[in-house]
Structures are given as structure tokens and as C-alpha cells.
Amino acid sequence: MKIKFIFLNSIVSVCLLLTINIYGQDNKAHNPIIFADVPDASMVRVGDTYYMSSTTMHMNPGVPIMTSKDLVNWKLISYAYDTLGNSDELDLKNGKNMYGRGSWASCMRYHNNTFYVSTFSATTGKTYIFSTKNPENEPWQKIEFQPSYHDHSILFDDDGKIYMVWGAGKLNIAELKDDLSGVKEGTERVLIENASAPAGDNIMLGAEGSQLFKIKGKYYLFNITWPRGGMRTVVIHRADNINGPWEGKVGLQDLGVAQGGLIDTPDGRWFSYLFRDNGGVGRIPYIVPVKWENGWPILGEEGKVPWTLDLPANKSLIPGIVNSDDFKRSKKDKDLPLVWQWNHNPDNSLWSVRERKGYLRLKTGRIDSSFVQARNILTQRTIGPESTGSTLLDLSKMKEGDFAGLCLLQKEFGLVGVKLENGTKKIVMVSAPKGQPKEVQSVTINQNKIYFKAECDFRDKTDKAHFFYSLDGKSWIQIGDTINMPYTLPHFMGYRFGLFNYATKNVGGYVDFDYFHISDHISKTNQ
Incomplete structure (x- = not known):
């Protein structure tokens, strides 16, 4: 028994050393x-x-x-x-x-x-x-x-x-x-x-x-x-x-x-x-x-x-480089914290964090036929080795043809959102391998609030992501295909979480995002 204990203790010590070497838990930077x-x-x-x-x-x-x-x-x-x-x-x-x-x-x-x-x-x-x-x-x-x-x-x-x-x-x-x-x-x-x-x-x-x-x-x-x-x-x-x-x-x-x-x-x-x-x-x-x-x-x-x-240990990239946002602003607060960046120049007349307290409002102001040409996609970096971005949308003021949701932005993008077509709201997952978007799966819904999340796995350059939706914020359902996330020179940038809303038929609609939450892990079911 003593020999077994020494042997097990040695294994534990080796595993601990490996953990220290891999994850930098020895109070040194990595x-x-x-x-x-x-x-x-x-x-x-x-x-x-x-x-x-x-x-x-x-x-x-x-x-x-x-x-x-x-x-x-x-x-x-x-x-x-x-x-x-x-x-x-x-x-x-x-x-x-x-x-x-x-x-x-x-x-x-x-x-x-x-x-x-x-x-x-x-x-x-x-x-x-x-x-x-x-x-x-x-x-x-x-x-x-x-x-x-x-x-x-x-x-x-x-x-x-x-x-x-x-x-x-x-x-x-x-x-x-x-x-x-x-x-x-x-x-x-x-x-x-x-x-x-x-x-x-x-x-x-x-x-x-x-x-x-x-x-x-x-x-x-x-x-x-x-x-x-x-x-x-x-x-x-x-x-x-x-x-x-x-x-x-x-x-x-x-x-x-x-x-x-x-x-x-x-x-x-x-x-x-x-x-x-x-x-x-x-x-x-x-x-x-x-x-x-x-x-x-x-x-x-x-x-x-x-x-x-031989430098101080790494801390989380949250909140210094990326951060969650509940869109709650006091009068002294800036409208957007520094972690946020717009894809291209925004149209500042078509978004607000003041019109509805505690929400980001994205309005439509023109007709767009392509996701990558849509204005006012609000983005944050993804982070490794893994990360999750999630949000809650109020869809009650969408207009016919509007499309709003959560994306992972790059040339070969992926997204999950809600389309209003023929008076019916449906959740749609889109994948764009080689930059060619295709609708992979859709689900009809009969409610005005919907939860979305995207999970990214960058461990050892796995570079894959999954999208999910929830009707109640508790039970999550995976939708569509696993997307591959290659780094492409036409975009020349790592994948970004993005919140979007654009019109394909009528202008003047809007959606309200209750929050955007980011974490540095993904669910166990995808590991």
C-alpha cells in the first residue's frame, strides 16, 4: 500500500508540474x-x-x-x-x-x-x-x-x-x-x-x-x-x-x-x-x-x-481586452466601452444605448442584401484558447425582411439570427464556407425574446465554433453546422463576435439587445 501511495503521489506531482507548465500556474508569465x-x-x-x-x-x-x-x-x-x-x-x-x-x-x-x-x-x-x-x-x-x-x-x-x-x-x-x-x-x-x-x-x-x-x-x-x-x-x-x-x-x-x-x-x-x-x-x-x-x-x-x-503571471483578458456589457449607462458613462468596435464606419443615427434604458438598440436605415455589407455590426474580439459570446434580443419592433442576431465575423463567417419573413419569425443559422453564405437550418418561433450564443474553440488551432439558441435562457439547443474558422487574408483579422441588425425589404425597424456576455470557456458538451 505504501508503494502504491508513493506511486500515485508521484503521478499527481507530475500532473501538477504539467499543469504548471501548460497553464502558467507557477506565478510566471507565459x-x-x-x-x-x-x-x-x-x-x-x-x-x-x-x-x-x-x-x-x-x-x-x-x-x-x-x-x-x-x-x-x-x-x-x-x-x-x-x-x-x-x-x-x-x-x-x-x-x-x-x-x-x-x-x-x-x-x-x-x-x-x-x-x-x-x-x-x-x-x-x-x-x-x-x-x-x-x-x-x-x-x-x-x-x-x-x-x-x-x-x-x-x-x-x-x-x-x-x-x-x-x-x-x-x-x-x-x-x-x-x-x-x-x-x-x-x-x-x-x-x-x-x-x-x-x-x-x-x-x-x-x-x-x-x-x-x-x-x-x-x-x-x-x-x-x-x-x-x-x-x-x-x-x-x-x-x-x-x-x-x-x-x-x-x-x-x-x-x-x-x-x-x-x-x-x-x-x-x-x-x-x-x-x-x-x-x-x-x-x-x-x-x-x-x-x-x-x-x-x-x-x-x-x-x-x-x-x-520571468515576468508577472498572466491574468484574464476580461475586462482589459474584452468584456461583458449589460448596456446600463449613467449620464457620465460613455455610450460604448473601449472593448467595442464597429465594423467599418458606423451610422451613428441608427444606434443608441440611451433610448431604452439598459439596452443597445440597432435600427435599420437602408436596404442591404449582403451580411458583410451591412452597417453597424458591433464587434469584440474572440479570445483563446476558447471563448463564448451570448446575448438576449427583443424582437418586437422588427419589420418584414429584417434580420438580427449574433455573428462570428470574418470572410468565412457564421451567424445565428432571427428573420421576419411573411409575418413569421424564424431562427436561422448561416454558414459561409469560402465566403459563400448558405442557410443551414431554420426554426420557427412564436415569441419576441430569444437568446443566442456562439462558442469558439481555438485550442491547438482547432478553429471551430458552434451556435446555440434558447427560448428561456436556461435550456440551450445547438443549431446548424459546426463552422470552421480559417484566418483569411481578404479580412486579415481574427474572428470577432458581432451584434447585427439589417433590413432586406423595409427600413425603420429595430431590435434591442439586453446584454452581451463573454466568457473564457465553452460548454463541456463541445469539449
Whole structure:
């Protein structure tokens, strides 16, 4: 019996160690630091506080700004802009859209007590620079100019000059005007003819995603490249002078973790922030330790991305990155918390959290024949390794042809909603494999309140989801097919939970959403 007890105790100990290694219960941080779509990060540290910008492309407001005290646990504090402007592409009008475009990789800097975030848009053909003294409590001021400088990075140099680096494969550099209103004429030149060269000759993604730093008098340039048949790779160049000569090397080639830059801690340690393509949940951030050898930053542990980090343990992404919302607002509250973003530009006349206390009202104002062209889809990120989004709708003010419900938004979207057809309400599940929507199942109902939920499984890139409905909020019934959730380049974004309502025949109807609840687990029946 004693031998059996020792044997069982050993098994328990091993299982506990495995649990610690897998789930980070040893009070250390683990990668990914954020299991959600937060790509193209750019970071600065001001005192003991870190700030990060990211990419959300066709979502508005755009360029999310986050803050952290430990490099691991982040919360949203603002956005650089509400909208980039107005056009058919930005407004989802006349069959046009900006899926996968909008604004791309941003650059965050801190200079002379001011925060700067710059980005660019192939949709508008412009470059944007936003600034504020206080990113959490003051608005961002905007400067815009042409052309659109691809994947650029800004550096405020010690001599007062301001440089911008941009491009893919061939990287260019120019000085910016003192007021940041554009590039100084005559300063544009080639910085590095072939920045991908350290990763070999057979390249399918030329070095891009530039992030330029000056550390202890030396210039360091980080880029991402992709050797054909290989994986996304970090390439680093360095120089003693901004004009070169530049020497380059592969900085990291593991798990496809790449694109980012350098950040230091108040106690003098260095890390690199990067991201990894992770299927349907999106591009997720990683942190790797950095050591300095002979003036080079050495990324990872023996060239590998570590699972655990000597940083504080990860907490839940709820409420910092995503959060539930009961739509209850006081007079002092903002209409929408920062976790929410609209798909493309919203029509602000067609939604409200004030007209009916404790509800989000989505009204119809035009006829739409396509779900992905419908305006005012209100979204939040899905999160991994698994997550559930649920909602309750009041359907009593729908009009003939209206369609409202809960979706998982990407090119190959899935949704469950209620259609009002020929005076009859029916629950409909739609799946869109290869972007081609099809009605999979429908159920007639005779009531004006309906509960929906969507469950997402991103464990080990399972990338599958199920939809459910309930007539009473207690008993749930699965509806339709399991949907696959591939990451597609036309949308270039991880799947998002979304609340929607659009008209196909008559305008003027509306639905009221009682709540949206998000959790970081799914029901046992789907595990």
C-alpha cells in the first residue's frame, strides 16, 4: 500500500508540474501574453508604465492604445481615431468595403512629453500621425498627408532630426518636417537595398514592418521577412550612423514569431515584443527575452521562443481586452466601452444605448442584401484558447425582411439570427464556407425574446465554433453546422463576435439587445 501511495503521489506531482507548465500556474508569465488578435504591436515605456498600439484595420474606432505595468497584462485606454474619413469603402456603401485594409501597422513613440502614434492607409492613400500628452484622458490630435508610407517607423533622433523608414524589401528613409506635416523635400533615399538578404535569396515576403530604434548611440532596425518554404523571420540591421553602412543578421526564426521591436524594463532588462499567426483567433502577441552580445540584441533562449517568462503571471483578458456589457449607462458613462468596435464606419443615427434604458438598440436605415455589407455590426474580439459570446434580443419592433442576431465575423463567417419573413419569425443559422453564405437550418418561433450564443474553440488551432439558441435562457439547443474558422487574408483579422441588425425589404425597424456576455470557456458538451 505504501508503494502504491508513493506511486500515485508521484503521478499527481507530475500532473501538477504539467499543469504548471501548460497553464502558467507557477506565478510566471507565459506566451502568448495575449491570446487574441493584437498584431503589429509598437511599444514605449514611460517611467514604470508601458504603452502599446496595434492594428484593427477596418474596425472603428481605430488604432487601439493599451497600457500595462508589467508587459503582460494589458488594458485598452483609448483609440488614435474615431474614423479615418468618409468614402464608399469606409462607409460600406455602393457594394464597396475596406476589409483587410483600413489602417495598418502603427508606430508608437514618446518624445518631449508627448505620445505619438503614426499609421497609414492604402484605402485613403494617406499617412497619419496622432499625438497627445495623455493617451488615457485627452483626445489625439491628427496630422495627415500623402502619400501612404507602407509599414513605416519614426525616430526622433538626438540631433533634433525626425526620420521615417518605410517599404518592403527595399527600405527607404526620409526626414520629416519639424511639424510632422510631411516629408522634407530632397531627403528621401534608399536606406537598405535588400533588407531581406540576411534570411537568404528565396524570399516570398520582402522585409517589412520596420521598427527603428536608437540605443546607446547605435541604430537598430527590426523587420519581418518570410523565406519561401520557411517561416516568418525576424531580421535585424544595425549601424553606427543613420546613413550606414548597415549590417544585418537573422534575429529569430522560431514558431513563426516575428514583427516587432525592443522594450526595456525599469530594472534594466530587455525584451522583444512580436506576434505569431495563430489561425482563426488572429495574430497573437509574444514576448521573448533579449540579451546583448557584442552590440547585438540576442532574441529568445538559445534561439527559441520560451513558453514561460520571468515576468508577472498572466491574468484574464476580461475586462482589459474584452468584456461583458449589460448596456446600463449613467449620464457620465460613455455610450460604448473601449472593448467595442464597429465594423467599418458606423451610422451613428441608427444606434443608441440611451433610448431604452439598459439596452443597445440597432435600427435599420437602408436596404442591404449582403451580411458583410451591412452597417453597424458591433464587434469584440474572440479570445483563446476558447471563448463564448451570448446575448438576449427583443424582437418586437422588427419589420418584414429584417434580420438580427449574433455573428462570428470574418470572410468565412457564421451567424445565428432571427428573420421576419411573411409575418413569421424564424431562427436561422448561416454558414459561409469560402465566403459563400448558405442557410443551414431554420426554426420557427412564436415569441419576441430569444437568446443566442456562439462558442469558439481555438485550442491547438482547432478553429471551430458552434451556435446555440434558447427560448428561456436556461435550456440551450445547438443549431446548424459546426463552422470552421480559417484566418483569411481578404479580412486579415481574427474572428470577432458581432451584434447585427439589417433590413432586406423595409427600413425603420429595430431590435434591442439586453446584454452581451463573454466568457473564457465553452460548454463541456463541445469539449
